[in-house]
Amino acid sequence: MNDIKSAVSEKSEPIPRLGEIGLSNFAPYLMNRIMGRYNADLRQEMTGLGLTTPKMRALAVLSVIDALPITELAVYAVVEQSTLSRSLEQLASDGLVRRDPDPTDSRVTRISITEAGRAALDQLWPSMVRVYEQMFKDIPAEERQAFVTTLQKMLNNVRKHDF
Amino acid sequence: MNDIKSAVSEKSEPIPRLGEIGLSNFAPYLMNRIMGRYNADLRQEMTGLGLTTPKMRALAVLSVIDALPITELAVYAVVEQSTLSRSLEQLASDGLVRRDPDPTDSRVTRISITEAGRAALDQLWPSMVRVYEQMFKDIPAEERQAFVTTLQKMLNNVRKHDF
DNA sequence: CAAAATAATATGCATTTGCAATTATAAATC
DNA sequence: GATTTATAATTGCAAATGCATATTATTTTG
Known part of the structure; x- marks a missing residue:
């Protein structure tokens, strides 16, 4: 019932339409809707800190993996x-990230989070956890x-890069 | 390990940071990344049909639930x-949706998908299924x-409306 | 039942976005 | 090793977005 094609017979059945599956059984729909809410909820908190979704995401990634090339x-x-290029411009001028030229490839700029950047993210993190916990409320470990x-x-199935 | 707070002790442990959890263990990150890919993949197909993400989403919902108020x-x-208001303007002028005044509340405009709208969605649907199947490749039923x-x-946990 | 509060939709406007083209560097090819 | 091709990052520009507000209609309240 969840394998969209091939449910009944062997090959080349007519593909069921969305209406037959139902929105609430279609994983991409549910994921979009849940993440839409998650991102909207966080945007409010971010605005107060002068952050946007792209800026926040960049900081979040950089807090885990440092000195990444922009691409x-x-x-x-x-x-x-x-x-991202433009978001980094602002983050850099706000002192939340640092730009360093790659020593071996001068096309590449490597981005690192600064202490101020970590502090900004730390301010947001409790909200992220709160929204996360709300999302998984009553769902066991x-x-x-x-x-x-x-x-x-x-993610492995859809990713187009090695990272 | 997946319950972000309260993992070790009883109350008010310091909240672990994202770096300690790791991006690939943080569900919202994974979901954003997967849906980012899903939506980007589909956007290409949509462009060819003169559709945008908001337009496509509106059509997809309307193919399941008809005559919805815009809100x-x-x-x-x-x-x-x-x-959405602006997307519907275009969809209506392209003949893919119809606008009907609500009979009992004259503030409300109810939107329905037309045959042409269904046809447009039908053209996109195989791509949606293809991306879906790629996403769930090798994941058992x-x-x-x-x-x-x-x-x-x-969705029940985060939704703010009854629908 | 008049006045105030709420709700549905549209719109003005500044900002953000995505695409395509540009610039600069590196790698591959002949 | 000069020329073509590929890659990293920025930027110009038109279109899309989100917020706040306007407009019209409905519901609530005193």
């Missing part, structure tokens, strides 16, 4: 490269774990 | 009300089902 950071942060395991497989 | 459609489609079940709980 790579764009993939991790799920932000268009040109959008094993179910959360299984969910994340499936997500990891999915 | 309600905005929630289902995960699109800002003002953005029971795991998909469990995943959707968790998503449904999550």
Whole structure:
């Protein structure tokens, strides 16, 4: 019932339409809707800190993986490269990230989070956790774990880069 | 390990930072990244059909639930009300949706998908299924089902409306 | 039932976005 | 090793977005 094609017969059945599956059984719909709420909830908190979604995502990634080239950071942060370029401009001028030329490839600029950047993220982090906990309210630890395991497989399936 | 706070002790432990959890164990990060890819992949197909993400989402929802007030459609489609208002303008002038005044509340405009709208969505649907299948490649039916079940709980947790 | 509060939709406007083109550097090819 | 091709990052520009507000209609309240 959850394998969208091939449910009944062997090959080339007519693909069921969305109406037959139902919005609430279609994983991408549910994920978009949940993340839409998550991101909207956080945007409010970010505005107060002078951050935007792309800026926040860049900081979040950089808090985990440092000194990333911009192109790579764009993939991790799920932000268009040109959008990220401009976000980094602002983050740098606000002193939340630092730009260092790559020593071996002078095309590359490596981005690092600064102490001020970490402090900004730390201010936001409790809200992120709060929204996260609301999202997983009453969902037991094993179910959360299984969910994340499936997500990891999915990311592997759709990712176009090695990172 | 997946319950972000309260992992070790009873109350008010210091909240672990994102760096300690790791990006690939943080469900919202994974979900944003997967859906970023999903939406980017589809955007290419949509462009060829003269559609945008908000337009496509509106059509997808309307193919399942018809004659929705704009405000309600905005929630289902995960699109800002003002953005949706403008998207519907275009969809209507392209003949893909119809606007009908609500008979009992004259503030409300109810939106329905037209035959042409269904045809446009039908053209996109195979791509949506293809991206979906890629996403869940090698993930068995029971795991998909469990995943959707968790998503449904999550949506219930974060939703702010009855629908 | 008049006045105030709420709700649905549209719109003005500044900002953000994404795409395409540009610039600068590096790698590959002939 | 000069020329072509590929890659990293920025930027110009038109279109899209989100917020606040305007407008019209409905519901609530005193």
